[in-house]
Amino acid sequence: MNREEALAFVKPHLTEKRYIHTIGVMETAITLASKYAVDQKKAELAAIFHDYAKFRDLDEMRNIIVQKSLDPLLLSFHSELWHAPVGALLVQQEIGIVDEEILSAIRYHTSGRKEMTELEKIIYVADYIEPGRDFPGVEEVRKLAEVSLDAALKQSVKNTINFLLKKEVPIYPDTLNLYNWIVTKGE
Ligand code: GDP
Ligand code: FE
Numbered sequence: 001m002n003r004e005e006a007l008a009f010v011k012p013h014l015t016e017k018r019y020i021h022t023i024g025v026m027e028t029a030i031t032l033a034s035k036y037a038v039d040q041k042k043a044e045l046a047a048i049f050h051d052y053a054k055f056r057d058l059d060e061m062r063n064i065i066v067q068k069s070l071d072p073l074l075l076s077f078h079s080e081l082w083h084a085p086v087g088a089l090l091v092q093q094e095i096g097i098v099d100e101e102i103l104s105a106i107r108y109h110t111s112g113r114k115e116m117t118e119l120e121k122i123i124y125v126a127d128y129i130e131p132g133r134d135f136p137g138v139e140e141v142r143k144l145a146e147v148s149l150d151a152a153l154k155q156s157v158k159n160t161i162n163f164l165l166k167k168e169v170p171i172y173p174d175t176l177n178l179y180n181w182i183v184t185k186g187e
C-alpha cells in the first residue's frame with residue numbers, strides 16, 4: 001500500500017485537525033526511521049494509521065475490547081487509551097494490514113510498554129513531537145530525539161506521567177512499565 005492509498009483510507013475517519021496531526025506524525029516518523037535505521041515504509045504506514053480509531057464510538061470500542069479479549073483492565077482506565085489497541089485490531093480487520101510490527105506500533109502508541117521495539121518507540125515519540133504539538137516540554141523532547149531515541153522516549157513518558165499525576169488520574173500499567181523499563185535500561 002502506498003502513502004496516498006493509506007491516507008485515503010484514514011482521512012474519512014479523522015477530523016481535519018487530526019488528519020493534519022497524522023501527516024505531522026508521518027513526516028516525523030519517517031525522519032526518525034531514517035536517522036535510527038528503522039524501516040521507513042513501516043514507519044510511514046504505522047504513523048498514517050496510528051489514530052485510525054480515535055473517533056470510534058465508545059460503545060463500539062467497549063464491545064470490541066470485550067469480544068476480542070483485549071486487556072479487560074482497559075475498561076477501568078480512561079477511554080482515551082482505547083483507540084490504540086482497538087485501532088490495531090480494526091486496521092487489521094478493515095484495512096487488511098497484517099504486519100505485526102506495524103500493528104504493535106499502533107497498539108502501543110498511547111501507553112507504550114516495556115521492551116518496546118524500535119518502530120514502537122518511533123511512533124510513540126513522533127506522536128509526541130510532531131510539529132503541530134505545542135505543550136510544555138515538547139521542545140526538549142524534539143532536541144533529545146535528534147541525538148537519542150531512548151532519551152526522547154524517556155523524557156516523553158516522564159512528561160506524560162507528570163501530566164497524569166497533576167490531573168490525579170489513574171496511570172495504566174503499560175505506561176508505568178515503560179517508565180520502569182526505560183529508567184533502568186542500560187544500568
Ligand atoms: P493522540 O491520540 O494523538 O491525542 O495521542 P495519544 O494517543 O498518545 O494520547 C491520548 C491521551 O492519552 C493523552 O491525553 C494522554 O495524556 C493520555 N494517556 C496516555 N497514557 C495514559 C495513562 O496511562 N492513563 C491515562 N488515564 N491517560 C493516558
Ligand atoms: Fe493516539
Ligand code: FE
Pocket residue numbers: 109110124127128
Ligand atoms: Fe502519544
Ligand code: FE
Pocket residue numbers: 021025050051127
Ligand atoms: Fe496521535
